[in-house]
Amino acid sequence: MSSNPSESSPLNRAEALERVGGDEAFLEELLSIYQEEFAEKSPALAEALANQDAKSVREIGHYIKGASANLSLPGLQAASFDIEKAGADGRLEDAKAAYQTLLSEYDRLKKHLAG
Amino acid sequence: MSPLPSVLIAEDDPISSRILEKNLRSWGYETTVARNGNQAWETLRGPTTRLALLDWMMPGAEGPELCRRIRALNKPGYTYIILLTSRDSVQDIIDGLEAGADDFMTKPVNFAELRARLQTGGRIIALEDKLLDSQKRLFELATRDSLTGIWNRATILRFLSDEMAHCRRGGDYSLSTILIDVDYFKKINDTHGHLVGDKVLSKVTSCLEKHIRPYDKVGRYGGDEFLIVLPNCSLYHVAVVAERLRTAVEKLKIRVEGGVLNLSLSLGCASSECFRRAAGERMIKESDRALYKAKQEGRNRVGLCSELKGPKDNRKEKKKGARRVIESK
Numbered sequence: 112m113s114s115n116p117s118e119s120s121p122l123n124r125a126e127a128l129e130r131v132g133g134d135e136a137f138l139e140e141l142l143s144i145y146q147e148e149f150a151e152k153s154p155a156l157a158e159a160l161a162n163q164d165a166k167s168v169r170e171i172g173h174y175i176k177g178a179s180a181n182l183s184l185p186g187l188q189a190a191s192f193d194i195e196k197a198g199a200d201g202r203l204e205d206a207k208a209a210y211q212t213l214l215s216e217y218d219r220l221k222k223h224l225a226g
Numbered sequence: 227m228s229p230l231p232s233v234l235i236a237e238d239d240p241i242s243s244r245i246l247e248k249n250l251r252s253w254g255y256e257t258t259v260a261r262n263g264n265q266a267w268e269t270l271r272g273p274t275t276r277l278a279l280l281d282w283m284m285p286g287a288e289g290p291e292l293c294r295r296i297r298a299l300n301k302p303g304y305t306y307i308i309l310l311t312s313r314d315s316v317q318d319i320i321d322g323l324e325a326g327a328d329d330f331m332t333k334p335v336n337f338a339e340l341r342a343r344l345q346t347g348g349r350i351i352a353l354e355d356k357l358l359d360s361q362k363r364l365f366e367l368a369t370r371d372s373l374t375g376i377w378n379r380a381t382i383l384r385f386l387s388d389e390m391a392h393c394r395r396g397g398d399y400s401l402s403t404i405l406i407d408v409d410y411f412k413k414i415n416d417t418h419g420h421l422v423g424d425k426v427l428s429k430v431t432s433c434l435e436k437h438i439r440p441y442d443k444v445g446r447y448g449g450d451e452f453l454i455v456l457p458n459c460s461l462y463h464v465a466v467v468a469e470r471l472r473t474a475v476e477k478l479k480i481r482v483e484g485g486v487l488n489l490s491l492s493l494g495c496a497s498s499e500c501f502r503r504a505a506g507e508r509m510i511k512e513s514d515r516a517l518y519k520a521k522q523e524g525r526n527r528v529g530l531c532s533e534l535k536g537p538k539d540n541r542k543e544k545k546k547g548a549r550r551v552i553e554s555k
Contacts, residue, residue, distance in 0.1 A: 129337075130245055130249075130334070130337060131245055131248060131249075132248065132249065132252055134248070137244075137248060140244075141241050141244060141245065144240055144241055144244070145241055148240065148241070170283075173283065173312070174238075174239065176312065177239050177242060177312060177333060177334075178239050178241045178242070180312070180333060180334040181239070181241050181242045181245055181333070181334045182241060
């Protein structure tokens, strides 16, 4: 059994495992799919921000939020939700700031998974 | 217990879709996965998908749009739809339900709740199936003859009336009828009992069904009387069919206590080409008259309606042709 996640853990493992019926291997597979998806969506998001394309910012933010929520990644979920909202309101500077938070949350997740 | 229905999972997020699939399979559902709205539509419009989980936001067509399309399609067998979304405002819920969704769940879904909601969907589908099945059985009861399984009197008369309407649209289209009586049926009943009488009717029915064209309709008109409606059939051809039926029944043998029972039919044919203004009642009346004549002339024979419209020569030819069929036996 894994240890209890602390408040600041990037992954709420217990909650994520509950969603996949306690299947550790399946959760690992989903986390690797998440990383592949992130590697694809993150540059697309950076490009949308550079192009001032608020619609795409909102859509990509929405997508990452959904995937993060499914795997119980609270920091990534919160940052991507901020991106989605900022994109929807056309606040692209706020979206850029939230994108930086998203990237650092993603780093935290990777370290957590590697550790 | 009936097997669980197959569920369509329409979700563009691969993680969400994999988690849904894994859970649904562990609960015993068969699943089909679509990764965009267009793929989802291809599966939804087919007959097998009765339960669907649709993501609200998808490339191609979004969940509410798919709901609207499936409701407009009105396909047989209801499709129960649960819309999945991270939207949760009251207006979103109203919009989703108004588009035709049956239920609404906010993502990430709680799986115990999803399982219960899918069971609700399954119950509704099972109820609909039961209702359709009852309707089908009621339809059978209302339209079929309980002994022979062929159309009952009311239904065969309705077929006749519908076909007459087609016939009246003109052209060369002609419709024919044959009214049939089992010879000496009362005597069979009196001598061998009603069970043998029933067996005779069943045997004759099978024989008639075997020897008519696939698009002809046969019904039980009365006790031992049958009515056959033959669309797109001239007097000549109805004479051919009637003669075929007469010969086939003549060859039937029914085992009874102490021997074998031979059967025969008297048949009266009418064709719409015989009359200037054909109507269902007229066709029955003329078939009946022809049947009466066949009986008068000794039974086990085919009688033809007596009138023919059109120029005299043509009329004679038509009648002669049909008569040759029944006289060459």
